[in-house]
Amino acid sequence: SRFCFPDHASSHVACSDISFFPGNSPFDLLHCRFRSTNESASLRHVLYSFGTASLYQLGFVAESASQPRPKALDRLMNEDVVDFALCEIGGAAVTRSGGCFVWGVNKNGRLGVGDEASRIRPEMVPLAISSTRTCVSVAVSLTHSVFLMSTGEVFTAGKGYLGHEGAGRSQQLSLIPRRVEKGLKKVKVVRISCSKFRTCFVTDTGEALLLGYHM
Helix, strand or coil: EEEEEECCCCCCEEEEHHCCCCCCCCHHHEEEECCCCCCCCCCCCCCEEEEEECCCCCCCCCCCCEEEEECCCCHHHCEEEEEEEEEEEEEEECCCCCCCCEEECCCCHHHCCCCCEEEEEEEEECCCECCCCCCEEEEEEEEECEEECCCCCCEEEEEECCCCCCCCCCCEEEEEEEEEECCCCCCCCEEEEECCCEEEEEECCEEEEEEEEEC
């Protein structure tokens, strides 16, 4: 699947397959933050997608098994998208207001919306957003999702080594986002990434912390 951001202020559309950006690390390819050269307050970023639609990857109801041309995610048309992440079975988007929307296959509650029903269209994640605590970044994988808050806290949902209290070293299952407390209680996280079995956190001191299988 491919995603585009149209710049409504300048009528310019930037569209590319993120995997073709030269020099990007695997971390960059798993998680993409849109970097705008125009800091105008009137600029609004809308998310477009196209490609295979068999596993609800696109965020809308496709006309066939694939979407040949870019189409806006209608559920997010009135939102200003500032960050997004995607994997083979879905995606997520963070808005300027601090909310996070998810869509795709929801096996084991990996979307964090409270159940295991898949979502064709984006749905907001229950993250207890407030004026002083918003979602600023998201990462997704085949098994779980990771949410970074403006406070530096991290929340995870789905199945795997999620870092929640009370589970020892065993895998966990959570249908809603719960705070990662193991190893992060006194740490401020500024960047996140994840794969099927692992999660990576980068702190404000530049330290990289790993959580997952055989760490």
